[in-house]
Amino acid sequence: MNTEMIQFDEKGLVPAIVQDATSKEVLTLAYMNKESLTKTIETKETWFYSRSREELWHKGETSGNTQHVLDLRYDCDQDAVLVLVNPEGPACHKGTYSCFSDSLLEAKPNADRFAILNTLEQTIAKREAERPDGAYTTYLFNEGVDKILKKVGEEASEVIIAAKNRDHQELTWESADLIFHLMVLLREQECVLDDVLQVLEERHASK
Template structure:
């Protein structure tokens, strides 16, 4: 990444959209200057510039909720950045996974995505959020607490249930067991830090041949 090519504003700043590399959820929007970008590249963790305090701040330096940088992209005008990170905890100072929430009063929420597979993206976001926040009594939290062996066991069990349902020619049971298998597979991918997008890219590559 050539910092000299970037276009900073009159204050020497450039906006940076931070996304979870796994779920692609937008975690926060911050600003960076040339020095903070260099420090980010050096540390491998996000370092921003606080406009209110007029100083650099290393995300998670005191809270431990750092963001490990996986990739930095810039737009066609080179005046904005997208930073893909692996968050080590909540991104927001409120303790929430993301600084963004649903639309509030005065704003109309957007219409549901007509994409019939949008639920997979939504489920990935929920699983990623569960891993970061570990809410009490949530089943996904239980799986992450038990670790990879438990998750693998559940993937194996659900795969077996899918096979049994298919052998029995039971479409209703097959539907439910397939959903369970997909869910546990997404939990496993999150635990392994393998983005689902990379799995999809393999399918696309195979299909193109």
């Protein structure tokens, strides 16, 4: 990225929207000046400019919650930057996965029959970042990939058994368990669910 094309405001700043590259959740909105943008490009970790302290700050320097930059994009007016990252821990100083945790609107019913997959993907990403005590997903991430793989294998076997037994209720439950653990594995491997869906679309289109 040529920083010369970015339109900084009268204070020499540009808003930077930080988004989880895997879950697509917006994590935070911060500001960059030319120096912090350059450092972000060079180090592949997010650097911002603090308007309150009037100084550069490296995200995660004290907390350890760094953000590994995968891509930097700018909008059509060249006056805003989108930063796609793999976060190491919460983005918010309050310890939450995203700074955008509260809503001004009441939750509305979603007509999308697959909306739960988006919700589940975001929740898993939040659990990985925040690691709340007592959460089963926290346990899986803390144990690591071997434990997650073991659970995927166990749940796949349970699906097979339920299907062989023609037990529809059990098959439904075990299928849900398998999908959940598979999505945890995708998150651990930094594999985007959209990429899996894209493969399915490509295979369908080729027939």
